[in-house]
Amino acid sequence: MTTARLDAYRDVAPKGTIEFLRCLAARVRGRSFLHVNSARHGGGVAEILHRLVPLITELGVDARWEVIKGNPAFYTATKAFHNALQGREQTITSQMLDDYVSTNRACAERLSLEADLVLIHDPQPAPLIESRPTNGKWVWRCHIDLSSPQRRAWRLLRKYVSKYDAAIFSLPKFAQRLRIPQFLVYPSIDPLSDKNRELPKAEVDAILERLAVPRDKPTLLQVSRFDRFKDPIGVIDAYRIVKKHNDCRLVLAGGGADDDPEGAAVLTEVREAAGQDPDIHVLELPPNAHLEINALQRAATIVLQKSLREGFGLTVAEALWKGKPVVGGVAGGLAVQVIYELTGYTVNSVEGAAFRIRYLLNNPDLIAKMGNAGREYVRREFLITRHLSDYLTMLVLLTQ
Amino acid sequence: MAPVTGKEKSVRERAEMPFEFVGCIELRQMLGIRVETERQLANFLKLMPLDCVYYHTHGSLLRHRYRAGMYSNDFATWAAIEVRDRVLGERLAVLDPLDCETLTDLRDSIIAVIEDHLRPMTVVPRVVHGEPFSFIESHIVAVPTGVKVDSLVDFRRTLSEVEDSTVYYHALEARVRLKRKQNDFSAWLKDGLGLPGLAAKVKALDPYTGGLERVRGQILAYCDEVLAKGYDL
Numbered sequence: 051m052t053t054a055r056l057d058a059y060r061d062v063a064p065k066g067t068i069e070f071l072r073c074l075a076a077r078v079r080g081r082s083f084l085h086v087n088s089a090r091h092g093g094g095v096a097e098i099l100h101r102l103v104p105l106i107t108e109l110g111v112d113a114r115w116e117v118i119k120g121n122p123a124f125y126t127a128t129k130a131f132h133n134a135l136q137g138r139e140q141t142i143t144s145q146m147l148d149d150y151v152s153t154n155r156a157c158a159e160r161l162s163l164e165a166d167l168v169l170i171h172d173p174q175p176a177p178l179i180e181s182r183p184t185n186g187k188w189v190w191r192c193h194i195d196l197s198s199p200q201r202r203a204w205r206l207l208r209k210y211v212s213k214y215d216a217a218i219f220s221l222p223k224f225a226q227r228l229r230i231p232q233f234l235v236y237p238s239i240d241p242l243s244d245k246n247r248e249l250p251k252a253e254v255d256a257i258l259e260r261l262a263v264p265r266d267k268p269t270l271l272q273v274s275r276f277d278r279f280k281d282p283i284g285v286i287d288a289y290r291i292v293k294k295h296n297d298c299r300l301v302l303a304g305g306g307a308d309d310d311p312e313g314a315a316v317l318t319e320v321r322e323a324a325g326q327d328p329d330i331h332v333l334e335l336p337p338n339a340h341l342e343i344n345a346l347q348r349a350a351t352i353v354l355q356k357s358l359r360e361g362f363g364l365t366v367a368e369a370l371w372k373g374k375p376v377v378g379g380v381a382g383g384l385a386v387q388v389i390y391e392l393t394g395y396t397v398n399s400v401e402g403a404a405f406r407i408r409y410l411l412n413n414p415d416l417i418a419k420m421g422n423a424g425r426e427y428v429r430r431e432f433l434i435t436r437h438l439s440d441y442l443t444m445l446v447l448l449t450q
Numbered sequence: 451m452a453p454v455t456g457k458e459k460s461v462r463e464r465a466e467m468p469f470e471f472v473g474c475i476e477l478r479q480m481l482g483i484r485v486e487t488e489r490q491l492a493n494f495l496k497l498m499p500l501d502c503v504y505y506h507t508h509g510s511l512l513r514h515r516y517r518a519g520m521y522s523n524d525f526a527t528w529a530a531i532e533v534r535d536r537v538l539g540e541r542l543a544v545l546d547p548l549d550c551e552t553l554t555d556l557r558d559s560i561i562a563v564i565e566d567h568l569r570p571m572t573v574v575p576r577v578v579h580g581e582p583f584s585f586i587e588s589h590i591v592a593v594p595t596g597v598k599v600d601s602l603v604d605f606r607r608t609l610s611e612v613e614d615s616t617v618y619y620h621a622l623e624a625r626v627r628l629k630r631k632q633n634d635f636s637a638w639l640k641d642g643l644g645l646p647g648l649a650a651k652v653k654a655l656d657p658y659t660g661g662l663e664r665v666r667g668q669i670l671a672y673c674d675e676v677l678a679k680g681y682d683l
Contacts (some may be wrong), residue, residue, distance in 0.1 A: 064613065065613060385581070443475045
């Protein structure tokens with residue numbers, strides 16, 4: 051993966067941003083900033099750290115990124131923990147808890163945890179706080195939806211989180227009752243990554259041809275894993291209502307479901323619901339299909355994210371960045387990104403989604419207008435440059 | 451060549467004290483309180499720190515106008531959009547934060563509007579389908595840009611290039627939290643460059659209905675007018 055230099059963002063970030071970042075960084079030049087998470091590759095956190103850490107370093111801050119590693123039992127335990135914290139029914143055994151804590155203890159001995167500011171990402175490495183050195187501020191960065199966690203799971207995690215100097219959440223509704231300061235930082239997309247960079251029309255055409263998605267009629271797209279919370283069946287139902295009046299295609303694109311038994315079941319249901327309709331395309335894409343997702347989003351007429359439950363939902367920011375209006379559910383961070391009648395529509399039902407899709411298809415000028423508005427909105431609020439300034443500000447405030 | 455007047459001379463002068471552009475950035479701290487009724491909004495607002503009042507009123511200008519909402523402060527936007535009580539939304543929206551000398555005054559005015567609105571009601575409006583109101587506190591960090599100017603030409607050119615937060619810092623932060631009597635731009639134009647007419651026009655600009663970009667655009671237009679005429683407005 052190649053990483054972009056800060057100056058490469060000059061043409062995509064808001065006016066004056068790069069100079070501003072340099073001035074902000076001058077206040078913390080030479081300080082050390084350590085990030086710790088549980089995976090070097092795969093997942094949104096690793097994706098953004100690959101980009102952020104070199105940019106922080108370029109700005110004169112001594113930035114490092116450490117990763118905790120464990121055996122399969124550790125990953126089983128953290129997966130169960132992760133699911134329970136996001137509100138799913140999940141049993142957490144004493145053995146799982148032991149694996150979770152002992153792995154963190156072993157990692158703490160191996161890793162160098164000295165820094166002026168240490169940002170621990172997500173629940174997996176949270177117990178590292180038990181091994182914090184004397185100096186430095188420790189902040190827990192939560193990327194997941196903690197709005198309705200299983201109480202036992204949260205009680206276990208809370209024991210560690212409450213020992214941090216502060217916590218960061220992506221939305222106010224994810225915040226918890228804690229005695230430490232809780233900050234709000236939205237996640238971000240990288241406009242220069244393969245998933246979001248500009249693509250020539252010929253490249254988009256070639257990728258869609260490879261995916262066997264014709265470009266002969268308006269295309270509706272939902273990019274998400276095959277999960278009931280993303281309501282793919284509801285999306286198909288909405289498409290069928292639209293189809294009575296507006297000829298269009300529907301593309302449902304998501305990650306493979308090999309390691310997720312529930313995902314495989316949902317994928318089967320989706321294929322059954324799609325039936326033999328040649329205008330519905332169900333695409334299983336590998337985790338690294340960034341260019342394919344980029345091309346699909348650029349080729350789409352309207353992007354859907356009809357989730358019933360959602361984290362922040364950065365696929366919406368990705369679509370808005372490509373100038374597409376989004377019809378989305380009222381869940382997680384969707385309402386922060388889908389601004390009603392400006393960047394798209396939030397809807398509460400299949401019928402609502404169908405109505406808004408039809409409305410947009412019959413008002414192409416509005417599609418263009420919302421697309422432009424959405425791109426400018428993302429430029430200001432959801433690009434990596436804004437994320438970078440938030441973290442630098444945290445460094446200024448907490449380590450002064 | 452036109453005769454040189456006193457006013458024209460003052461435009462071309464360089465200020466003894468240069469204007470230093472300072473940007474800022476905001477870190478948002480969630481206070482862990484979410485309310486669902488208008489009564490709770492008023493009651494909890496009484497207990498919140500003044501930096502929270504600042505965040506939900508003046509601070510909304512630091513956010514993109516879409517996220518800030520169509521009204522001039524978060525309380526009005528929440529009442530109108532989430533509670534669907536347009537009457538309270540309108541009453542809160544019309545409050546001019548710069549009419550209040552202090553943030554305490556501003557908080558009292560907001561609470562008074564809500565309580566006055568609720569007095570004749572038998573049922574307190576609440577969120578049914580919308581989002582609760584989350585109280586957030588603002589931490590502003592000043593970021594000196596290192597750019598100093600001492601002439602109107604340089605001031606105009608730099609103002610057109612700086613990041614939005616710089617406009618915010620000099621137009622609002624300086625006046626509201628740093629308690630300077632007027633915004634930094636008008637103070638310097640008047641005292642530094644001796645342009646009281648231009649300074650008065652800049653001081654009168656209302657950021658709350660048009661946003662920071664409009665304020666910047668209007669200042670630039672006024673500067674152009676002065677530079678074209680060669681004398682103060």
